[in-house]
Amino acid sequence: MIERIWSGGSLWYLLLLPFSWLYGLVSNVIRLSYRCGFRKSWRAPVPIIIVGNLTAGGNGKTPMVIWLVEQLQQRGYRIGVVSRGYGGKSAVYPLVLGPQTTTQQAGDEPVLIYQRTGVPVAISPKRVEAVQALLQQHQLDGVITDDGLQHYALQRDFELVVIDGVRRFGNGWWLPAGPMRERVSRLNTVDACVANGGVAQVGEIAMKLQAQQAVNVMSGEQRPVLELTPVVAMAGIGHPPRFFAMLEKMGVKVDHEVAFADHQPYTQSQLTVLTQPGQTLLMTEKDAVKCRAFAQANWWYLPVDAVLPAEQAEQLLQKIEQQLNKVHK
Structure with a gap:
């Protein structure tokens, strides 16, 4: 609104x-x-x-x-x-x-x-x-x-x-x-x-903003983002649609988009329910720094660089x- x-x-x-x-x-x-x-x-x-x-x-x-x-x-x-x-x-x-x-x-x-x-x-x-x-x-x-x-x-x-x-x-x-x-x-x-x-x-x-390779929140493994399918995208930033639009432009197949308030703290239970078995949770790097302590194996983030x-x-x-x-x- x-x-x-x-x-x-x-x-x-x-x-x-x-x-x-x-x-x-x-x-x-x-x-x-x-x-x-x-x-x-x-x-x-x-x-x-x-x-x-x-x-x-x-x-x-x-x-x-x-x-x-x-x-x-x-x-x-x-x-x-x-x-x-x-x-x-x-x-x-x-x-x-x-x-x-x-x-x-x-x-x-x-x-x-x-x-x-x-x-x-x-x-x-x-x-x-x-x-x-x-x-x-x-x-x-x-x-x-x-x-x-x-x-x-x-x-x-x-x-x-x-x-x-x-x-x-x-x-x-x-x-x-x-x-x-x-x-x-x-x-x-x-x-x-x-x-x-x-x-x-x-x-x-x-x-x-130019995206890098996706990074696993738990292990730090890097992988091309297009290999992460199917994806549930989440963003708790000032303007979440910017992140979702970037994924769409990159050709990432997103099953569902979830927008959170900027600076919102997260809990493990709050995020684990966002995905079904076999799905990948893809978030911004700003989100990732808030949930590394309880990250799951299917959680990834997408770093971006200013160009x-x-x-x-x-x-x-x-x-x-x-x-x-x-x-x-």
Whole structure:
């Protein structure tokens, strides 16, 4: 229902407009308070790169963060990542992730980034504290924040916004009548815009998600995804239809699709009932990090990589390198 309202396919958004105006007023006042110095923001001793979005829901930020980390590592930079840790509940904040950190503590996306890249990752609702915790334990050349475009308490050196290239900005209204955290005009002040899927518009960098081989959640075995038949597909991400559409485009025969809420925790009993004998349960990597402890032999996940056009990718990385090479005093 909410997707239909946000996409402009329903007039129910009119009932929510007063709440949207209040949301917009509060968010603008908060931003203005930092710009005018009424609230203090913190400047980190290393460059801060924001990977955020203007809309609620999954836009592809995490694959973009992983891509940036890997690209910058290849260029010799020591990079850390901070996140709010949405979906997790730690006994203490800030929390610097380790090999034993669970998704219940840190949330699924930080654990996924940590396991995929191996870089230092810290979480805290106050991202300033997460950055400080990382810098106390690691020598870093820069820090990437997964989300946090609207977290103005942390000063930033480079802002990158990921846009859902298919859904774009829906009806254009602030939450809850629409999907917007900030208005589209905010794009005029950021350093780069990346369009995930769809058709990139003028000034945007095209990005697509490219699937790797399927990986068995229990054993780690890799296998071409087309060999996994018959398949029950599940996704607990910001926009599950994106995962299902990708499988269809790849030619994967899917018997049934199951969509869960973003960041939803799972239990073994909850997932085992999704398949019948002989069927394969295929999930996203973000789902897999939450159920490795009780995985079954027929559970597989499909990792994806962000892919950007070579020339645009190089230009983007050079801009970020310029910031990383600056010395903060």
